[in-house]
Amino acid sequence: MMRGLLVAIGFLTRIPVPARVFDDASARSRSLAWYPLVGVLIGTLLCALVSALPDAKPLLVAAVVLLAWVAITGALHLDGLADSADAWIGGMGGTWDQRRARTLEIMKDPRCGPAGVTALVLVLLVKFAALASLPADAWTSLWLAPLLARMAATIAFVTTPYVRSGGLGSGLTNAPRVGCAVALLLGSAACASAGTRGALALVLATIIFLLWRRACVRRLGGITGDTTGALVEMIEAVVLLGIALMPDV
Secondary structure, eight states, X not given: OHHHHHHHHXXXXXXXXXXXXXXXXXXXXXXXXXXXXXXXXXXXXXXXXXXXXXXXXXXXXXXXXXXXXXXXHTTHHHHHHHHHHHHHHHTOSSOHHHHHHHHHHHHTOOSOOXXXXXXXHHHHHHHHHHHHHOOGGGGGGTTHHHHHHXXXXXXXXXXXXXXXXXXXXXXXXXXXXXXXXXXXXXXXXXXXXXXXXXXXXXXXXXXXXXXXXXXXXXXXXXXXXXXXXXXXXXXXXXXXXXXXXXXXX
């Protein structure tokens, strides 16, 4: 069981874990149920960082937190966002089969095109502006964004076909459903404990998940690791934005 957690930590973050855990196919499959907990871990580290900067200016705190966020995750999901943006634009036109094939082909290209660069800049800008605009008492709710984003990734793999044969996410398609369901229920309970902010964040994350899942199914017939990474980034940005714009509670 703990091997699944270590795989999730090692894959979703740059926190060192024993390399041998990745050789266990069963552990890789079980890791999906631990994704929400890894989101909580990321959020906890970020909240601890904020508490260590009590007298810093909001802009500086936002910059440091965003830098730490990218460093902890190794820009894993930002890469998926950029690849998805390039592929979505480049794959337009033609029949459905042609759009699907072209989109998947572009996603495999390691180079980042104009759409990918633009997506990265815009998402990071939104995150930075939202972090810089958070009310003082809202910093304790920062963990909601990474938690809900990784809950969405878990739901995506459980409910949506994975269309990339042999991709990094192919080992997650057989993840234990019961374990994932328990993790999602616990994550939802954690959101409920955050009161109004938690409820708003959950609603926003659900909307983004449904819209992006629908787009992926219509374009590709399912999801890939890159589109899941894009989902994570979009949910984090929108949840932060929602919390920042929310009236004082």
